[in-house]
Amino acid sequence: MSSFYSSIVQNFFISFGVVIGASLFSGLGALVINKPPYKVMIDVANTIKIWAIAASLGGTFTSFAMIDKGLFEGEFRTLIKQVFYILVSLTGANLGYEFISLLQRCSTIWGK
Numbered sequence: 001m002s003s004f005y006s007s008i009v010q011n012f013f014i015s016f017g018v019v020i021g022a023s024l025f026s027g028l029g030a031l032v033i034n035k036p037p038y039k040v041m042i043d044v045a046n047t048i049k050i051w052a053i054a055a056s057l058g059g060t061f062t063s064f065a066m067i068d069k070g071l072f073e074g075e076f077r078t079l080i081k082q083v084f085y086i087l088v089s090l091t092g093a094n095l096g097y098e099f100i101s102l103l104q105r106c107s108t109i110w111g112k
Contacts, residue, residue, distance in 0.1 A: 004081065011056040011085050012092040018052035019045050019096030038104045045100040049093040056089040 023045040030040035066082040069075050 007085065008088050011089045014056035015049075015052040015089040015092035016096045016099075018055050019048055019093050020099060022048045022052075023096070023100045038107065041100050042104060045097045049090075049097060052093040052096065053086065053089040056092065057085060 026044040027037040027041040
């Protein structure tokens, strides 16, 4: 059971970190090429969410194999775990996006 909880925590933070890292580095790239960094960061954060989920799950094929096993071989515990992993990864990716959007909102509050 400890492995289940550690996998949940890892999935969450991997998807969160992929979104945050990609957004921050794309913002740096935007500064280099003289584009608005916040707009680029938000765009990247929005488009990279699905890839963050796939990265945190370790690839999509293993997830589909586990879902297949749960549905067609009657291992419902495996199916429930996999669905929970996907939901936790989705939450981490969306929270990463919200964090980047919070940075943008705070910049308008604090001034430029």
